[in-house]
Amino acid sequence: MKYIIAESVDDVLKAFSETEGKAMVLAGGTDLVLDAESGKKPSDAWIDIMRIPELREIKKEGDRIIIGSAVTLTEIARSELIKKYYPSLAKGAGTVGSLQIRNAATLTGNIISAQPAADAAMALAPLDPEIVVVSNEGEKILNMEEAYAGFGKSAIDSSKELVKEVRIRIPEENEKASFIRLELRKSLSLPMLNAAAMAKVENGVIKYIRITMAPVGVGPKRARAAEEFLTGKELNEANAGEAGQLALKDANPRSNPLRGSKEYREATLPVIVERAVMEVGAQLGLA
Amino acid sequence: MSEILKCIINDEEIEACVDPEMRLVDFIRERMHLTGTKIGCKKGECGACTIIMDGNAVNSCLLPVMRAEGTVIQTIEGVEKDGRLHVIQEEFINKGAIQCGFCTPGMIMSSKALLDKNPSPTTDEVKEALGGNICRCTGYKKIEEAVMSAAKRLREEA
Amino acid sequence: MEKYVGKDIPRNDGYDKATGRGLFTHDIFLPHMLYAKVLRSPYAHARVVSIDTSEAEKMKGVRAVCTFENTTSKLFNTSATMVTTNPGAEPVRDQTVFTGEPKYIGDEIAAVAADTEKIAEEAVKKIKVEYEELPYVLDPLEAIKEDAPDVQPELSHKKNICGEVIEINFGDVNKGFEDAEVVVDAFVKLPRVKQAQMETHAAVASYKSDGTLEVYSTTQTPHPTKMIIAYTFDLPESKVHVKNPPYVGGGFGVRIGISGKAEMIATALTMRAKRPVKFVYTRAEDFLYSDTRHGGYLKGRLGAKKDGTFVALDTTAWLNTGAYATFGVELLGVCGACGTAGTYHVPNLHYSGYPVYTNQETAGAFRGFGTPQGTFIVETLVDAMAKKLDMDPIELRKMNTMRETDDNWFPFSLGSIGVNECLDKAAAEIGWKEKRGKCKEGKIRRGVGIACGTHVSNAAPFCVDYNAVTLRIEQDGSMVVQSGIPEIGPGSTTALLQVTADEMGIDFDKITMQFGDTKAGPFDIGSHATRTLYTVSQVIDKAAKKLKADIFDYTAELMKMDREGMYMEGGEIISGDKKVALKDLAYEAHLRGKQFIESDSMVPPNSLPWYAQAAEVEVDMETGMVKVLKVAAAHDVGKAVNPRLAEGQIEGGVIQGVGYACREEMTYVDGKGFYNSGFHNYMLPTADDVPEVVSILVESKDPKGIYGIKGIGEVGVCPTAPAIVSAVEDATGIRFHEIPMTPGRVLKSIKEKEKENA
Structure with missing residues (x-):
């Protein structure tokens, strides 16, 4: 095994060509190291991207916030910029694993490991992010749904593609996002369920809302029926409750021996979706 | 294939030939013979292997050894200076924060990483800093008390 | 007047543990050492039809392969009960080091010792086994x-x-x-x-062809472990040396006897390889293939x-x-x-x-x-x-709890009983009168509950329980206490020296203890049954009295001091207006060919530690989430030798009890075995998820233990779960007869009750 410490995006692209698809991009490494040991992700080389200066930044560019793919979850959770515009993302990023894990792991890694209930990716999902992927073929932009290929399976091929950054739009005054986690334990555990929402509300009426939930399918799943129902309606407890029930239409949770049976998840999904919607309202001073 | 690793561990410059598949914790324990850093799970689930790397608490069991390249690392062995225990170590002893002692090095490293950056942590910040360090003996109460008490002493001595 | 007993003396192993300098079994690396890995049964019950180890044995770096075919098939029991069952009764001996008829998923079939862990792991994969599956229950x-x-x-x-x-x-x-x-x-x-002690089971065994065996291990009971190993491998007990290095990363009972099977597997391999062998359980092995609490x-x-x-x-x-x-x-x-x-x-x-x-x-x-x-x-x-x-549940309890004069079935006198005081104090701390039974409505509901009980302070007379110490004054007047008792975390070796210091009149910092080693002294049953401080303090007391008598006799004669009324304080022997420093006396004695040494052993009496814990909870009626807000834990410890260490025992026990009540559970998946292979899928409490715990020490001064001491180690966990269940009943009106009260179980019951009420 070879260990390549990349110092620029070009270094990574060069390493992709030289290793002919037999290398893997290594960011935080908190998942990859375990996967490699269990034989799940064999490779001849690791390309360490954590020293690439341009990937290590969180910055404001025009109406966008850019989060480099080598930014750690702790850096996101503590970023003044993120806390100002998207406290829910800071919360989600600050919930993954433990502080030690967040000090190494990245938001992009949380997306690429493709665990449906990954808290940081989940908090990001309703913000409609642009995931910027570069390879020797050029640059492409994926939306959240396009990034997931299946359960635990990413659409991004880390042997030839590098996520450079994640871009999110700076919200307007009346746009807020939320993240709710139903958990057995705060640290060192995946949630039983999580839900996130982002909405724009004008005069108490929802202009648009995006609601995501997990683990109820592949990746963060959109609650389309609930979103449709809420659009154009007042943000209040009754409507949020109704939306919670409608969320079940887009959800197909499985039973887990630890983190809740299908029945339990179906019984509580409406509650946490309702709470995610109401939390948006609370941030807007409506509830 | 092996790589050359250069880093600083406990103020000492290290240069070693390593297998990149090796985990940092194994390098620390088996090559550096710094066995104070413990292995409780080797999956990043318990914090017993916590070290401070470039100022941050990390699980040394989850890091490939080459991640240490060019970094400054502190392990539990580097916390006592010139034969004097660090205030955090003293408070762990004084406040009854130690029982079996297996989680203690990791707990102290997590606490130190916190207090190095944040000398006046709230209880919630202490809980967050220790959330990834499992202790099965103490119930955590006396560990939190030790960290708060060490913070107070450090502020007074500063 | 006690100078040390009753004081918060910092633990004497604090330095070792706070600096990482103290050694645990995981930290032992011997020259020429090999690493072991185990092949386990994938079936709950099966017969091995054939086993072929040839491919594994051919691998470079593989030094020994042990299977049920080439290893002793002598039956033993991994627990200390194997050598501590009372006369007349037979212990159950029902397992072998390896088996050809695995009886659970994970049962040991074979093991490999190799130059590295990785080679051992590869070699295990190359062992070919054909199984015939058998019916299981x-x-x-x-x-x-x-x-x-x-x-x-x-x-x-x-x-x-x-x-x-x-x-x-x-x-x-x-x-x-x-x-x-x-x-x-x-x-x-x-x-x-699961105990989930932080150091997984481990042993480093080194056998030499001269017939001697040395074993470092995580056992809580070095002497019984030595006896079980010697019996199983047909070695003289005098040639088997078992020791902690000297620290053990927790236990909570899981290694009273053999640590999982670590000592047995490492011994089988070292006897074959004639090289030291280290076997460390992975966290998954520890969770899935060693004793749990009985469900x-x-x-x-x-x-x-x-x-x-x-x-x-x-x-x-x-x-x-x-x-x-x-x-x-x-x-x-x-x-x-x-x-x-x-x-x-x-x-x-x-x-x-x-x-x-x-x-x-x-x-x-x-x-x-x-x-x-x-x-x-x-x-x-x-x-x-x-x-x-x-x-009122507390009034009902208080009128029925055991009184000192009640006839009862215990085969020993009851001693002091502080349970009602515990009930009153726990209730007051939780705010029982203001909170219990108050009307509960809304999405988030609170309630309080209480539970009480007792336990023992050692295993006598139910099973063999005795121990021995040797006390020795060094030539400079400092003192050494030797005992086979281990230090698995509670701080017993600190509290015992507090007792010794007061008994002897020697300063605490002049006394050292050698422990956790079969060579540190004669038979000692080890650390279990809430006994270490309670029993060893008594045998120290007994030996110390004899040691002092010897010192005083010698002093009276050599120094021409009045023997009558002689006593020792601060390391000085005093009689009337004359005194001599023990330091000087010990050296004078040395020059005359005399060292003060005393050994003794005893079967301890038994005393009952009492307790009551009150809990306050909050229940989310929409998600079934139970949050424990506070536990007030009142414990009759007889006498707290080191209050801070005693509180540590209570707090640790309570938090294990909170896990037991609300989250912790080993879940079996048919065909696969237990699901909980690590901390990520076993929900023991983390630092950011624990309630406030208030420990209240009640000192009823038991007439049997010295200073009134009773045991403390185990009891913290005993009443926590029923107290929390009682609090949840107070909050929701639902009594849970199954724990843990996971959100799934709680919500299901809430919905059922809503249906009934509708």
Whole structure:
């Protein structure tokens, strides 16, 4: 095994060509190291991207916030910029694993490991992010749904593609996002369920809302029926409750021996979706 | 294939030939013979292997050894200076924060990483800093008390 | 006047542990050492039809391969019970180092020792085994049915019962129920939970062809472990040396005897390879292939007079001991003795305890050793009785708890009983009067609950329990205490030196203890049964009296001092207006060919530690989430030698109890085995998820232990779960008869109750 410490995006692209698809991009490494040991992700080389200066930044560019793919979850959770515009993302990023894990792991890694209930990716999902992927073929932009290929399976091929950054739009005054986690334990555990929402509300009426939930399918799943129902309606407890029930239409949770049976998840999904919607309202001073 | 690793561990410059598949914790324990850093799970689930790397608490069991390249690392062995225990170590002893002692090095490293950056942590910040360090003996109460008490002493001595 | 006893002396191993300098078994690396890995059964019950190790043996770096075919098949028991069963009774010996008939998923078939862990792991994968699957049984109530598959047919006198059914009878239980005016019944289901001590099981064994064996290990009981190894491998006990290095990363009962099977597997391999072998359990192996707490079922019936006086109690336990006995028999005894029959004065008692074999991971000792299970059924019944009689649960308890004058079935005098004081103090701290039974409405509801009980301070006279110490004055007047007792975390070796310092009149910092080593002294049963401080302090007291007498006699003669009224204080021997420093005396004695040394051993008496814990909870009625807000834990410790260390025992126990009540559970998936392979899928509490714990030390000064000491180690966990269940009932009106109260279980019951009410 070879260990390549990349110092620029070009270094990574060069390493992709030289290793002919037999290398893997290594960011935080908190998942990859375990996967490699269990034989799940064999490779001849690791390309360490954590020293690439341009990937290590969180910055404001025009109406966008850019989060480099080598930014750690702790850096996101503590970023003044993120806390100002998207406290829910800071919360989600600050919930993954433990502080030690967040000090190494990245938001992009949380997306690429493709665990449906990954808290940081989940908090990001309703913000409609642009995931910027570069390879020797050029640059492409994926939306959240396009990034997931299946359960635990990413659409991004880390042997030839590098996520450079994640871009999110700076919200307007009346746009807020939320993240709710139903958990057995705060640290060192995946949630039983999580839900996130982002909405724009004008005069108490929802202009648009995006609601995501997990683990109820592949990746963060959109609650389309609930979103449709809420659009154009007042943000209040009754409507949020109704939306919670409608969320079940887009959800197909499985039973887990630890983190809740299908029945339990179906019984509580409406509650946490309702709470995610109401939390948006609370941030807007409506509830 | 092996790589050359250069880093600083406990103020000492290290240069070693390593297998990149090796985990940092194994390098620390088996090559550096710094066995104070413990292995409780080797999956990043318990914090017993916590070290401070470039100022941050990390699980040394989850890091490939080459991640240490060019970094400054502190392990539990580097916390006592010139034969004097660090205030955090003293408070762990004084406040009854130690029982079996297996989680203690990791707990102290997590606490130190916190207090190095944040000398006046709230209880919630202490809980967050220790959330990834499992202790099965103490119930955590006396560990939190030790960290708060060490913070107070450090502020007074500063 | 005590100078050290009763004081918060910082632990004397604090430096070693706070600096990482102290060694644990994981930290032992011997020259020329090999690493072991184990091949385990993928089936709950099977027969090995063939095994082929040739490919593994051919691998470069592989130095030994042991299987059930080339390793001793002598039957043993991994628990210390194997060598501590009372005369006249036979211990259950039901397992071998490796087996050709695996009885649970994970049973050991073979092991490899190789130059590196990686090679050993690869080699294990190259061992080819052909299995024939056999029928298996997983549930204890299923296992005792006549048509159930047999787990240990040769060793079971009754269908799948290991050892014997434990029976306790006191008074006449049938007559008692005839006299009863009110009767309540309950049936409860309790989970298996895991000790999850931080250092996984480990052993480094080194055998030399001259017939000597040295074993570093994580055992809580070096001497019994030495005896089990010597017996199994046919070695003279004098040639087997077992030691902790000297620290052990927790235990909570899981290694009273052999640590999982680490010592046995490392020994088998070192005897074959003739090189040191290190075997460290992975966290998954530790979770899945070593003793858990016993789970299972208990049923009970309690009869009382209308005024609340208890007249009859009948309980039965069917606990799942897994594929091998380990502590199955003894634990069912303690469940009955302390858990069900100990707390209350009930004139008519009956208890039956069934230790049931199943094709699962073994269950054995875990802090509380049967008492938490017994306490759970009894406290469930007492709360039900309070409800039926419309009495305050605390008043009902206080009028029925054991009094010093009550006749009872314990084979020793009761000693001091501080349980009612514990009940009052825990209730006051939680705010019982203001909070209990108040109208509960809304999405988030709060409630308070309470539970109480007792335990023991060692295992005598129920099983062999004795220990020995050697006390020695060095030539400079400093002192060495030697004992085989280990230090697994509580700080016993600090508290014992506090006792020694006061007994001797020598300063604490002049005394050192050698411990956790079979060469540190003669037989010592080890650290279990809440005994270490209680029993070893007594034998130290006994030996110290003799040691002082020897010193005083010698001083009187050499220094021409009056022997009458002579005493020692601060390292000085004083008589009248004359005094001599022990430092000087010891050296003068040395110059005359004399060192002061005294050894003694004893069988300890027994004392009952009492406790009551009150809990406050918050329940989210929409998600079923139970959050424990606070636990007030009042414990009658007799006398706290080191209050801070005593609190540490209580706090740690309480948090394990919170996990037991709300989150922790080993979940079995048929065909795959237990699901919980690590901390990420076993929900023990983390630092950011624990409630406030207030420990309250009640000192009833027991007449038997010196200074009034009772045990403390295990009891913190015993009443926590029933106290929390009681609090949840107060909050929601629902009594849970199954724990842990996971959100799934809680929400299901809330919905069912809503349906009933609708």
